[in-house]
Amino acid sequence: MTRQFLVRPIGRVESVLRSRDEAPRQPDEGAPSAWLVFDESVREGLRDLAAGDEIIVVTWFDRADREVLLVHPRDDHNRPETGVFSTRSPDRPNPLGLHRVTIVATDGPRIQVDRLEALDETPIVDVKPVLGDVTER
Amino acid sequence: MTRQFLVRPIGRVESVLRSRDEAPRQPDEGAPSAWLVFDESVREGLRDLAAGDEIIVVTWFDRADREVLLVHPRDDHNRPETGVFSTRSPDRPNPLGLHRVTIVATDGPRIQVDRLEALDETPIVDVKPVLGDVTER
Numbered sequence: 001m002t003r004q005f006l007v008r009p010i011g012r013v014e015s016v017l018r019s020r021d022e023a024p025r026q027p028d029e030g031a032p033s034a035w036l037v038f039d040e041s042v043r044e045g046l047r048d049l050a051a052g053d054e055i056i057v058v059t060w061f062d063r064a065d066r067e068v069l070l071v072h073p074r075d076d077h078n079r080p081e082t083g084v085f086s087t088r089s090p091d092r093p094n095p096l097g098l099h100r101v102t103i104v105a106t107d108g109p110r111i112q113v114d115r116l117e118a119l120d121e122t123p124i125v126d127v128k129p130v131l132g133d134v135t136e137r
Numbered sequence: 138m139t140r141q142f143l144v145r146p147i148g149r150v151e152s153v154l155r156s157r158d159e160a161p162r163q164p165d166e167g168a169p170s171a172w173l174v175f176d177e178s179v180r181e182g183l184r185d186l187a188a189g190d191e192i193i194v195v196t197w198f199d200r201a202d203r204e205v206l207l208v209h210p211r212d213d214h215n216r217p218e219t220g221v222f223s224t225r226s227p228d229r230p231n232p233l234g235l236h237r238v239t240i241v242a243t244d245g246p247r248i249q250v251d252r253l254e255a256l257d258e259t260p261i262v263d264v265k266p267v268l269g270d271v272t273e274r
Contacts, residue, residue, distance in 0.1 A: 003260070005144040005197050007231050042230060045206035048223035055222075058233055060142055069182035085192075085264040086185035093179060094144050094262045096195055098235070123140070125231045127222040 007060060009123035011038035011109075017119050020063070020090075034116040036124055038109040049103060049111060049127070057099040058126035059118050064095030097122070100130060144197060146260035148175035148246070154256050157200070157227075171253040173261055175246040186240060186248060186264070194236040195263035196255050201232030234259070237267060 014035040036057065038046060049055065068091040070081040084092045101113035151172040173194065175183060186192065205228040207218040221229045238250035 003146070003199070005146075005199070005260070007142045007144050009140070009142075010230055042206060042222075045221040045230070048220040053223075056235065058231075058235075062140070062142070069179060083185040084182040085179075086190075086266050088265055088268065092263065093147055093182070094195075096233070096263050098193065098195075098265065123142070126229065126233050128225055128235065129223050131225065 007125050009039075009060065009125055010042045010127075011036055011124040013037075013059065013116060013118045013120060013122040013124060014110075015116060015118060015120045015122075017117075020119065031115040031117040033104065033112060033114055034118070036111040036113060036127075038111070038124070040109060043109050046106075046109065046111070046127075049106060051103050051105055053103045054130040055101060055103060055113075056128045056130060057097075057101055057113065057116065057118075057124060058128070059097040059099065060123045060125050061090040061095035061097055061118075062121075062123055063090075063119065065091040066093055066095060068092055096125070144262050146176075146197065146262055147179045147264075148173055148261040150174075150196065150253065150255045150257060150259040150261060151247075152253060152255060152257045152259075154254075157256065168252040168254040170241065170249060170251055171255070173248040173250060173264075175248070175261070177246060180246050183243075183246065183248070183264075186243060188240050188242055190240045191267040192238060192240060192250075193265045193267060194234075194238055194250065194253065194255075194261060195265070196234035196236065197260045197262050198227040198232035198234055198255075199258075199260055200227075200256065202228040203230055203232060205229055233262070 071087045071089045073079040105112040208226045210216040242249040
């Protein structure tokens, strides 16, 4: 039997986006700036993050459908379905979101980022630096 | 109280890397090719992945220390510690690994990738396409 693991959120998103209908389909459609609000318990781990840093925020889409393996095009039902692992759909077996953003400001355990396509109250599970092409791989 | 979430692995890594001592510190030090072996239950979600595709494999470092918030330089103890969220250390509160790789071959539920710095038997929790700069964000 496969072992399972417990994800413990380290913070949450504070955003004007309140529902999936409001969320942009793609980030270039204008995702808004947002705040990342971290738990005091992980604050020490944030101490080297600063304005200007490019980071990858990993979220858990807590309102996702985890049973989805095939994604239906939203606009055109004549187009074929796509295997979920070839898409960025939030509906997937482990609904992790990867968001590459730039830090705009920091204020203790609160970090403002330039744009984020995640709903208000979305749990944050990790933050990683963007390290350039080589170490990104 | 913060809600927690259950990650259910969708497969595992098959690699010649058996221990963290053998693993390269950085991918350009020569991470080996590896196989991603997926559970039959998610096979339908893989159907549009093909050789040549660039993907991000998300793993769960099941041998990580989840209590780490400050990372000590491995080689030079005079250098200062770094907040874990400014590093790619596998030791972190939610030990997720992001691996940007290229698919070399597919064989049913098995997918070979060009190089992967993850140990043999590491659980795989998600796969996403690399979509270019705009949609990466």
